[in-house]
Amino acid sequence: MKITLTVNGEKREVEVKPQTRLLDLLREDLGLTGTKEGCGKGECGACTVIMNNKLVASCLVLAVQADQSEILTIEGLNCQDELHPIQNAFINKGAVQCGFCIPGMIMSSKQLLDENINPTEAEIKRGLSGNICRCTGYVKIIDAVKEAAHKMRSRGEDDV
Amino acid sequence: MSKRYVGKDMLKVDAESKVTGRAQYPSDLKFDNCLHVKIKRATYPHAILKDLDINRAKNIDGVVDIITAKDYPNLNKFGLIIKDQDVLIKMGEKMKFMGDALAIIIAETEEIALKARDKIGVEIKKLEVITDPLRAIEKDAPPIHEDLSGLCTDYLKPNLNQKNILVDHYLKKGDVKKGFTEADLIVENEYRTQHIDQLPLQNESGYALYDDKKDEIKIWAASQWLHDTQADVAQSINMSKEKIRIIQTAIGGAFGKKEDVSVHIHLALAALHTQRPVKLEYTREESMIAQSKRHPLIIKAKTGVSSNGYLTAWSVEVIGDTGAYASSGPAVVHKGMYHCTGPYNVENIEGTSYAIYTNNTYGGAMRGFGTTQMAFAYESQMDILAHKLNIDPAQFRYQNAYITGSVTPNGQKLGKSVNTKRTIESVIDLAKWEGEINK
Numbered sequence: 001m002k003i004t005l006t007v008n009g010e011k012r013e014v015e016v017k018p019q020t021r022l023l024d025l026l027r028e029d030l031g032l033t034g035t036k037e038g039c040g041k042g043e044c045g046a047c048t049v050i051m052n053n054k055l056v057a058s059c060l061v062l063a064v065q066a067d068q069s070e071i072l073t074i075e076g077l078n079c080q081d082e083l084h085p086i087q088n089a090f091i092n093k094g095a096v097q098c099g100f101c102i103p104g105m106i107m108s109s110k111q112l113l114d115e116n117i118n119p120t121e122a123e124i125k126r127g128l129s130g131n132i133c134r135c136t137g138y139v140k141i142i143d144a145v146k147e148a149a150h151k152m153r154s155r156g157e158d159d160v
Numbered sequence: 161m162s163k164r165y166v167g168k169d170m171l172k173v174d175a176e177s178k179v180t181g182r183a184q185y186p187s188d189l190k191f192d193n194c195l196h197v198k199i200k201r202a203t204y205p206h207a208i209l210k211d212l213d214i215n216r217a218k219n220i221d222g223v224v225d226i227i228t229a230k231d232y233p234n235l236n237k238f239g240l241i242i243k244d245q246d247v248l249i250k251m252g253e254k255m256k257f258m259g260d261a262l263a264i265i266i267a268e269t270e271e272i273a274l275k276a277r278d279k280i281g282v283e284i285k286k287l288e289v290i291t292d293p294l295r296a297i298e299k300d301a302p303p304i305h306e307d308l309s310g311l312c313t314d315y316l317k318p319n320l321n322q323k324n325i326l327v328d329h330y331l332k333k334g335d336v337k338k339g340f341t342e343a344d345l346i347v348e349n350e351y352r353t354q355h356i357d358q359l360p361l362q363n364e365s366g367y368a369l370y371d372d373k374k375d376e377i378k379i380w381a382a383s384q385w386l387h388d389t390q391a392d393v394a395q396s397i398n399m400s401k402e403k404i405r406i407i408q409t410a411i412g413g414a415f416g417k418k419e420d421v422s423v424h425i426h427l428a429l430a431a432l433h434t435q436r437p438v439k440l441e442y443t444r445e446e447s448m449i450a451q452s453k454r455h456p457l458i459i460k461a462k463t464g465v466s467s468n469g470y471l472t473a474w475s476v477e478v479i480g481d482t483g484a485y486a487s488s489g490p491a492v493v494h495k496g497m498y499h500c501t502g503p504y505n506v507e508n509i510e511g512t513s514y515a516i517y518t519n520n521t522y523g524g525a526m527r528g529f530g531t532t533q534m535a536f537a538y539e540s541q542m543d544i545l546a547h548k549l550n551i552d553p554a555q556f557r558y559q560n561a562y563i564t565g566s567v568t569p570n571g572q573k574l575g576k577s578v579n580t581k582r583t584i585e586s587v588i589d590l591a592k593w594e595g596e597i598n599k
Binding site: 027031032033034035036037038039040041044046073074075077078083087090091092094096097098099100101102103106132133134135 | 169171172174175176177178179180181182183184185187188190358359360361362363410411412413414415443444
């Protein structure tokens with residue numbers, strides 16, 4: 001069956017099977033391999049993307065459920081080749097080691113900061129609680145989200 | 161150079177590729193005309209393979225071929241330290257754990273490969289399943305590896321079943337008998353740790369391609385021991401090392417789990433067999449069943465201490481469950497034993513350690529390589545002793561801690577950077593510990 005959806009601002013028409021997952025559609029059909037599969041069961045958060053302004057584990061969403069939806073993946077985050085402040089903060093704070101969790105981690109951070117630009121440490125931890133990282137111990141990831149929030153707040157003030 | 165980098169925050173060279181999703185892990189690669197590989201694994205942890213019926217599976221539309229041991233009768237065993245692991249279980253031989261491979265299914269799509277895998281008929285003769293290493297070393301326990309023996313030393317106790325003992329190690333420092341005689345208090349306990357999966361976020365996966373012009377197999381997979389893996393793949397399929405190229409992709413975590421061969425040999429065979437690009441990706445369940453774990457250890461610790469709180473003697477027996485295969489087992493139980501006293505001074509020490517074959521998933525490398533299990537035992541001993549002596553546990557640790565010049569159980573004199581006391585002081589600070597220590 002054919003579905004239509006908007007991925008990273010671009011309208012796409014894709015032929016999918018009933019059992020195709022949103023994760024497979026992104027990785028296999030659209031070649032967006034930045035979204036990762038770690039467990040296939042919605043436990044690890046490596047496949048996190050934003051669907052209609054909500055975080056989803058793309059391994060638990062069927063492609064047909066994403067018909068007419070709007071999807072944002074890690075590839076859609078940097079506008080005109082400039083890194084998003086969250087991406088910059090993850091680099092600067094040394095929050096990236098093996099990197100496999102990072103696309104999901106950044107999408108969860110984006111959703112968190114879109115809803116709350118000044119989160120407390122407890123709110124950051126809750127915001128990222130769906131994403132497992134086995135390398136870092138999370139400290140530098142939390143530092144990165146704090147720095148990104150700070151940068152995005154001051155940028156917002158500049159705009160005013 | 162050191163002034164430019166040491167003590168400075170350096171940006172990781174590949175961080176940008178990882179925050180943008182551009183970094184390529186094995187499963188992110190793409191090959192045209194690629195086939196999909198799945199592995200039919202053991203149906204019982206300890207059993208003789210009596211019959212393997214692949215006909216129904218082979219007839220499914222889209223199945224390219226199914227490889228069994230019959231197709232490649234001259235494959236050699238592989239393994240990190242000891243070559244004891246089969247590429248494919250032969251007819252009439254034994255599967256030794258649930259991860260053993262019986263057949264390699266190659267199909268046009270992953271879906272078809274999975275369907276075919278479930279259509280393979282397996283007939284077995286069940287044997288006693290040994291999950292407890294203490295059962296494995298009883299004299300009447302069946303041997304898990306019939307063809308492997310003689311690795312044990314002459315020191316091995318005669319009442320133990322040598323057949324299931326992969327290796328034994330011994331440690332001696334000072335005079336442990338004298339040390340226990342001098343002790344005012346002796347505490348003896350047994351500690352047990354469990355299997356732990358390293359759980360790197362990226363499962364084992366990879367691609368392979370056979371280049372017929374060069375007669376060369378290229379494998380794209382994440383590996384911790386690139387050249388060891390290359391050599392092991394080559395010897396297992398009887399090709400020269402120069403004909404195997406392993407191309408390292410980005411590695412999605414490993415923590416010891418990617419030291420062992422996983423997808424590599426099966427991919428190499430499938431590529432050679434079909435002369436087309438092939439892909440094999442484990443699921444998380446498969447990774448947990450088929451690849452290494454942190455060794456569960458049984459640690460019997462006996463510690464002697466004087467009434468004023470100085471350690472006089474320590475003896476330890478370490479029984480490591482290495483599962484069906486050796487992997488890093490011989491080294492892990494060895495290192496664990498050497499760390500039996502942790503960072504504490506003891507003059508008189510005696511130790512024994514074993515790696516025991518069972519039908520569990522094999523133990524391999526994981527962060528700390530045997531020492532973290534030991535820490536659970538020696539730190540528990542220290543707490544119990546402090547409690548019994550009525551000494552502050554921080555003080556007890558502090559007065560026994562390594563200093564420059566201390567000698568480790570295996571006889572290494574510590575020359576510099578011995579920061580145990582400073583570490584304890586920091587812990588006391590950070591934990592807001594109420595007791596005071598005499599420095």
